[in-house]
Each structure stands twice: as structure tokens, then as C-alpha cells.
Amino acid sequence: MQATATIQRLYLKRARGEAGVASTVVHCTAGVGIDGDVHANRLSPRQVLVTLTSELDSLGIAPGALMENIVIACDRPALFRPGAALVGASGVEIRLTMFCEPCRRIAHLAPRLSGLLHRRGVLGVVVAGGALRVGESIALVADRYPALPESxxxxxxxxxxxxxxxxxxxxxxxxxxxxxxxxxxxxxxxxxxxxxxxxxxxxxxxxxxxxxxxxxxxxxxxxxxxxxxxxxxxxxxxxxxxxxxxxxxxxxxxxxxx
The missing domain is CATH 1.10.10.10 (Winged helix-like DNA-binding domain superfamily/Winged helix DNA-binding domain)
Known part of the structure; x- marks a missing residue:
């Protein structure tokens, strides 16, 4: 199954625990992450955090506040889950690995962190590199990879x-x-x-x-x-x-x- 998504916002995070700086374009390196981002690391399954516009709107949270890198609007949000992939027209591919758990850094955004469970976004790794741009259409391909275990x-x-x-x-x-x-x-x-x-x-x-x-x-x-x-x-x-x-x-x- 596949859905169409559009990149709404892009952020580059320079330091851990801080919201990213908005950008119109980011460059991705295969196996590493977003160039210049603090979470770029070959070993990490948490190179990129992707969030849905619909979730931000539902939660009443401003884009960027969840410390995400990419905000997308998607016509089939049910397909946005670990194991899926985001594939850009230029060849960029991001494998979605695991849900990003709520943590104390975003505790001020919700009365209870449990309310953000599985709603903060999905983490991923860059499988194929290239540039991503705000306004770009990308494919969301469901079940392209096995999801990482939760244990x-x-x-x-x-x-x-x-x-x-x-x-x-x-x-x-x-x-x-x-x-x-x-x-x-x-x-x-x-x-x-x-x-x-x-x-x-x-x-x-x-x-x-x-x-x-x-x-x-x-x-x-x-x-x-x-x-x-x-x-x-x-x-x-x-x-x-x-x-x-x-x-x-x-x-x-x-x-x-x-």
C-alpha cells in the first residue's frame, strides 16, 4: 500500500534537547542522517524524526515543538507507522524504524505524556541520500521494511x-x-x-x-x-x-x- 504525502516543514537540530531551526531544504546522507543534525550517526536508528501535520493540529501543538525534523501532510495517515518508508522523487529514502516515545523535554506540551504515546512521530534512518525540500511530494510506502522490536x-x-x-x-x-x-x-x-x-x-x-x-x-x-x-x-x-x-x-x- 502507498500514500501520497507533502513536506510541510523541515528542521535542522544543532543540539540535543533543543528545537530545530526551520529550513526550506535539508540534505541527507545515506546511513548517516541529515547533514549537520545532532542526531546524524551511522549506528543510530533515530537519525530523523517525522511528524504528521494532522497529529500536530489534533494536539494543538505548533510545528517544530516536538523537536521533529520533518512534518508531512498525508492522505492516508494510518499507513504512517514503523516499517514504512518515505521515498522522494529525487531518490531520497527514509526507513521508519520506531515510534518516538514522549520524554520530559516535551512534558510542557501536554497535561500527561501518555497522551502523546505514538503521536509524537516516527523515527527513521536515511537509506538513500539527497535533498528534501518544503512543498515536495513524497511517497509513503507501507510495510516496506520490518519494524524494529519494541523490547x-x-x-x-x-x-x-x-x-x-x-x-x-x-x-x-x-x-x-x-x-x-x-x-x-x-x-x-x-x-x-x-x-x-x-x-x-x-x-x-x-x-x-x-x-x-x-x-x-x-x-x-x-x-x-x-x-x-x-x-x-x-x-x-x-x-x-x-x-x-x-x-x-x-x-x-x-x-x-x-
Whole structure:
């Protein structure tokens, strides 16, 4: 199923927790997000936030107040959900990944945050880059991708196998890739213990400085077998840290022709 949408507003967010600056055009980079936006990150499933004009009108909230990047008007709003894609005439494609949960930064906009559940907008990642312009017509393609799981633990299980052999990620990187708050790093040691004994490449997780983890058995041995040099019980982040998939890998994963 497909719907027609029109871009009503565009915003570029320079800092976390702040509303974006209105723009008539934004440029998107595949696998990264909107150029110059604070949430542009190869690891993140939260590169872009898209909101419906109809929801803003219904809630009585001004465009931009929800800290969104893109506001669209759509003739079939029921199709606007995780798993859908926004596809522009120029080839830009945004995969919608998950609903954006209400948070304390927008608590002043509603008597209760629960009233904004599934109404703040849908987050997404840029699959194919290019320019988006206010007034541009775009297609909303339903169910083009699988929606990301809502369970944080399942997101953890899904992400770890994507880390390439011979590379490492920090706790903070894992939280970013899961699309959870930075404070969630405190839960990750519990997830690691819970997942021990399986096939998950837990040995590719290191601390903020590249240090190995006491809770991962034989971590040094497993990393060395993958070609990672261990010096002083640490792996060089400069050499081995993984920053997310490149454009070719992203296109292959999405099923789009390369």
C-alpha cells in the first residue's frame, strides 16, 4: 500500500534537547542522517524524526515543538507507522524504524505524556541520500521494511551480530544502536550476563576506553583470533572501533539495488 504525502516543514537540530531551526531544504546522507543534525550517526536508528501535520493540529501543538525534523501532510495517515518508508522523487529514502516515545523535554506540551504515546512521530534512518525540500511530494510506502522490536533486550540481541568480525563497540555505541537513552548503558552488563553461553559476539563490546570486560569470558583470546591486537588489556578504539555500516552495506541490508 502507498500514500501520497507533502513536506510541510523541515528542521535542522544543532543540539540535543533543543528545537530545530526551520529550513526550506535539508540534505541527507545515506546511513548517516541529515547533514549537520545532532542526531546524524551511522549506528543510530533515530537519525530523523517525522511528524504528521494532522497529529500536530489534533494536539494543538505548533510545528517544530516536538523537536521533529520533518512534518508531512498525508492522505492516508494510518499507513504512517514503523516499517514504512518515505521515498522522494529525487531518490531520497527514509526507513521508519520506531515510534518516538514522549520524554520530559516535551512534558510542557501536554497535561500527561501518555497522551502523546505514538503521536509524537516516527523515527527513521536515511537509506538513500539527497535533498528534501518544503512543498515536495513524497511517497509513503507501507510495510516496506520490518519494524524494529519494541523490547530493548531484543534490540540488543539484534544489534550485536551486525558488529563485524575484528571490530569493537563501546557500551555507549550499543545504547545508540539500540535507540535507547544514554543512561541505559547501566543495564548492558545485565544483558551481557543474560546472554552468556550463546552465539552472540559479546566479546566485541568494550568499555569507554577500549578496555576489556571482566564479565566476558576469554574476551582477549576471542578478539585476538579475529585480528584485534590487545595491549594492556585494551583494544585501540582508533584502530578497531566500529562506527556503523557503510552505504553499500546499508543498501544490501535494505534490499535496494546497489
Amino acid at each position: 530493548p533486550y531484543q534490540k540488543f540481541l539484534d544489534f550485536l551480530p551486525t558488529v563485524p568480525c575484528g571490530r569493537v563497540v563501546r557500551y555507549a555505541d550499543v545504547a545508540i544502536a539500540m535507540g535507547v537513552a544514554d543512561s541505559f548503558v547501566r543495564a548492558l552488563p545485565g544483558y551481557i550476563r543474560r546472554s552468556a553461553g550463546g552465539d552472540l559476539p559479546l566479546h566485541r563490546i568494550v568499555n569507554a576506553r577500549g578496555g576489556l570486560l571482566d564479565i566476558v569470558p576469554d574476551q582477549a583470546k576471542k578478539l585476538q583470533a579475529e585480528g584485534v591486537a590487545i595491549l594492556g588489556n585494551s583494544a585501540s578504539l582508533q584502530k578497531y572501533a566500529w562506527q556503523g555500516p557503510d552505504q553499500a552495506a546499508l543498501l544490501a541490508d535494505s534490499g535496494r539495488p546497489q
